[in-house]
Amino acid sequence: MFKNRKFLMFMLLSVLSVLVLAACGGGDKESKDKDSGAKSKSSLETIKANDKIVWGVKNDTKLFGLKNPSTGEIEGFDVDIAKELTKIILGDETKVEFKEVTSKTRIPMLNNGDIDSIIATMTISKERRKEVDFTDVYFEAGQSLLVKKGSKIKSIDDLDSKTKVIAVKGSTSAINIREKAPDAQVLEFENYAEAFTALKAGQGDVLTTDDSILYGMASQDNNFELVGGKFTEEPYGIAMKKGSDDFVKAVNDALAELKSNGKYNEIHDKWIKK
Amino acid sequence: MLDFTILTDNMGMFLEGFKNTLIVSLLALIGSFILGTLIAVFRIAPIKPLNWIGTIYVEFFRNIPLLIILFFIFIGLPVLGIRFSGFQAGTIALTVYTAAFIAEAIRAGVLSVHKGQTEAARSSGLTYIQTMRYIILPQAIKIVIPPLGNQFLNLVKNSSILTIVAAGELMYQGDLISSRTFVTFDVYIFIALFYLIITLPLSYGINRLEKSLAKSN
Amino acid sequence: MDFIGAYSPDHIVFLLKGFLVTLEVAGISILLSFLLGAILGIVRYTKVPVFAQISAIFVETIRNLPLLLIIFFVYFALPEVGIKLSITWSAILALTIFESAMLAEIIRSGLNSVHKGQMEAGRSSGLSYIQTLWYIILPQGVRRMVPPIVSQFISLLKDTSLAVVIALPEMMHNAQVLNAQNINYIIPIFILVAVIYFIVNFALSLVARRLELNM
Numbered sequence: 265m266f267k268n269r270k271f272l273m274f275m276l277l278s279v280l281s282v283l284v285l286a287a288c289g290g291g292d293k294e295s296k297d298k299d300s301g302a303k304s305k306s307s308l309e310t311i312k313a314n315d316k317i318v319w320g321v322k323n324d325t326k327l328f329g330l331k332n333p334s335t336g337e338i339e340g341f342d343v344d345i346a347k348e349l350t351k352i353i354l355g356d357e358t359k360v361e362f363k364e365v366t367s368k369t370r371i372p373m374l375n376n377g378d379i380d381s382i383i384a385t386m387t388i389s390k391e392r393r394k395e396v397d398f399t400d401v402y403f404e405a406g407q408s409l410l411v412k413k414g415s416k417i418k419s420i421d422d423l424d425s426k427t428k429v430i431a432v433k434g435s436t437s438a439i440n441i442r443e444k445a446p447d448a449q450v451l452e453f454e455n456y457a458e459a460f461t462a463l464k465a466g467q468g469d470v471l472t473t474d475d476s477i478l479y480g481m482a483s484q485d486n487n488f489e490l491v492g493g494k495f496t497e498e499p500y501g502i503a504m505k506k507g508s509d510d511f512v513k514a515v516n517d518a519l520a521e522l523k524s525n526g527k528y529n530e531i532h533d534k535w536i537k538k
Numbered sequence: 539m540l541d542f543t544i545l546t547d548n549m550g551m552f553l554e555g556f557k558n559t560l561i562v563s564l565l566a567l568i569g570s571f572i573l574g575t576l577i578a579v580f581r582i583a584p585i586k587p588l589n590w591i592g593t594i595y596v597e598f599f600r601n602i603p604l605l606i607i608l609f610f611i612f613i614g615l616p617v618l619g620i621r622f623s624g625f626q627a628g629t630i631a632l633t634v635y636t637a638a639f640i641a642e643a644i645r646a647g648v649l650s651v652h653k654g655q656t657e658a659a660r661s662s663g664l665t666y667i668q669t670m671r672y673i674i675l676p677q678a679i680k681i682v683i684p685p686l687g688n689q690f691l692n693l694v695k696n697s698s699i700l701t702i703v704a705a706g707e708l709m710y711q712g713d714l715i716s717s718r719t720f721v722t723f724d725v726y727i728f729i730a731l732f733y734l735i736i737t738l739p740l741s742y743g744i745n746r747l748e749k750s751l752a753k754s755n
Numbered sequence: 756m757d758f759i760g761a762y763s764p765d766h767i768v769f770l771l772k773g774f775l776v777t778l779e780v781a782g783i784s785i786l787l788s789f790l791l792g793a794i795l796g797i798v799r800y801t802k803v804p805v806f807a808q809i810s811a812i813f814v815e816t817i818r819n820l821p822l823l824l825i826i827f828f829v830y831f832a833l834p835e836v837g838i839k840l841s842i843t844w845s846a847i848l849a850l851t852i853f854e855s856a857m858l859a860e861i862i863r864s865g866l867n868s869v870h871k872g873q874m875e876a877g878r879s880s881g882l883s884y885i886q887t888l889w890y891i892i893l894p895q896g897v898r899r900m901v902p903p904i905v906s907q908f909i910s911l912l913k914d915t916s917l918a919v920v921i922a923l924p925e926m927m928h929n930a931q932v933l934n935a936q937n938i939n940y941i942i943p944i945f946i947l948v949a950v951i952y953f954i955v956n957f958a959l960s961l962v963a964r965r966l967e968l969n970m
Binding site for chain 3: 601604648701702738741
Binding site: 467 | 612613614616617621623624692702703710713714717718719721
């Protein structure tokens with residue numbers, strides 16, 4: 265009997281310790297937020313002082329940010345835009361560093377200070393605006409469907425309770441698809457590479473995300489094609505930590521310059537062919 | 539303080555995940571026990587080729603990450619036309635992996651029963667199988683139970699990696715909740731509590747068993 | 756399946772670079788978790804008031820949680836409370852927390868396996884408690900600890916692959932980058948990754964067996 269009591273005490277203690285940990289954590293959270301707002305230097309000043317911009321980019325998204333195993337470099341539309349923006353802001357396109365992010369890791373990495381900015385196929389959304397600051401739209405995407413050629417699925421209306429839809433954790437498309445096709449089973453994976461590999465392995469019937477990303481996948485493997493057109497608007501923005509007004513403005517100015525001097529179109533045509 | 543509305547609002551998903559974690563752990567427990575015993579028999583049996591098969595199996599699967607086995611089944615086998623869902627792939631991977639450890643535990647238990655006993659039993663006219671069944675196994679089981687319990691504990695913990703193949707278990711559901719609500723800290727604490735509901739009694743039970751067995755010797 | 760394409764020199768170099776990251780992260784974690792585990796284990800063995808209880812609660816809680824959860828927690832949840840670490844350090848911290856709890860148990864039960872009479876004998880022959888622990892108990896306990904400690908290190912090396920979920924560019928991550936290129940690479944790449952892991956871990960386990968026999 266004594267042993268049982270000891271055990272109960274022990275269970276209780278473990279659970280309590282977890283809760284206490286959580287409680288201290290919760291308290292810290294608020295005070296921390298206040299601190300960072302008051303103390304920190306403006307983000308643009310920090311970047312100029314470091315003389316370098318650290319961009320968070322995708323490493324598994326063809327056309328936008330894809331790691332080339334031969335060179336170890338990441339290549340794509342996002343990467344080229346980031347280089348041009350850096351050139352305008354810091355005067356030298358080599359003053360960049362790229363870090364690999366996924367849909368799930370990018371906001372934590374931004375808040376951690378791992379990266380200065382996210383340029384990683386990120387849709388501007390109301391929820392995300394609470395977490396980060398966005399620049400103007402730099403790319404207009406829309407959610408679509410990717411299927412194996414010859415699939416019976418032709419549009420979003422064909423998704424029924426037997427369909428397995430593959431999506432990526434932390435992406436807006438995973439949330440959208442549940443609204444637009446409530447009957448379908450949704451399987452969420454860690455990142456696009458795993459999601460596309462799962463589609464190729466037949467672990468789902470259709471993969472859903474932004475058409476821009478899907479075009480990249482289709483160009484990688486021509487057994488797959490997009491169907492059903494866009495069924496949402498996904499305007500991409502570049503994200504900064506909350507309270508980075510001057511950095512956001514600098515990037516917006518730089519973006520406007522790229523669009524007016526034709527650089528933007530050049531990069532767009534280099535990567536995005538429809 | 540923890541936001542309990544996250545827990546209550548998403549209770550359905552948490553419980554769904556909890557249930558799936560239990561199911562996958564139980565299925566893999568039964569599977570790996572059967573497979574592990576078979577491999578252990580292979581390793582102990584007085585037939586050389588069987589010994590080799592058993593040894594290769596144990597050494598190979600003990601020395602590679604579970605994640606490789608899981609990915610291999612989930613996305614590798616479909617290339618050969620063999621397809622399992624995330625849940626099935628996860629159950630098989632856990633079974634195959636844990637069986638290697640269970641086989642080792644059983645083998646160690648059997649070997650720890652003194653060799654002289656086998657010889658004595660054999661010379662008193664029992665067959666090899668009879669010796670195993672009536673003399674060696676009953677003694678070995680006592681020694682084997684605590685490490686088997688530990689393997690089951692590991693199995694429950696390892697089942698969390700099924701989230702990577704979208705198997706719908708506890709970790710996966712918790713992950714979905716946190717990516718919907720943008721709340722990570724509290725959600726992970728709740729997931730931890732759900733795991734502890736399974737693992738704490740289990741490891742406590744193993745401890746007691748170990749102690750009482752130690753005393754009875 | 757495309758073994759030739761999958762095993763191009765570029766790909767092999769890419770995988771081995773990933774394995775270097777695996778070794779680096781595992782190596783640092785081994786050192787840190789051994790230190791922390793030794794402290795936790797010894798504190799619990801010597802029953803130092805309060806610290807022993809804290810150690811017990813820490814060890815028992817962590818040992819009963821999945822490593823993956825701890826990785827997610829360190830990487831995604833700690834930033835919410837102001838603890839912000841890079842991917843590499845998140846992986847190292849998570850592995851250290853988890854493995855130190857496992858090592859603490861190994862060390863404590865190794866010490867416990869030394870007969871209680873030895874402590875009394877040491878004390879009555881005039882040695883202090885610390886001296887007895889250091890010169891009499893530890894050397895005997897260590898013998899029993901070495902094999903399980905080495906197999907815990909093997910586990911750690913395998914467990915490093917879980918950091919693929921936070922995109923640590925270790926071998927598993929790089930394997931997935933290659934797998935995404937061509938479905939026919941998947942099986943060859945996984946076979947290669949498994950073989951690399953096997954060679955290193957099997958060698959380690961042979962070392963462990965050697966040590967066991969020599970003692």
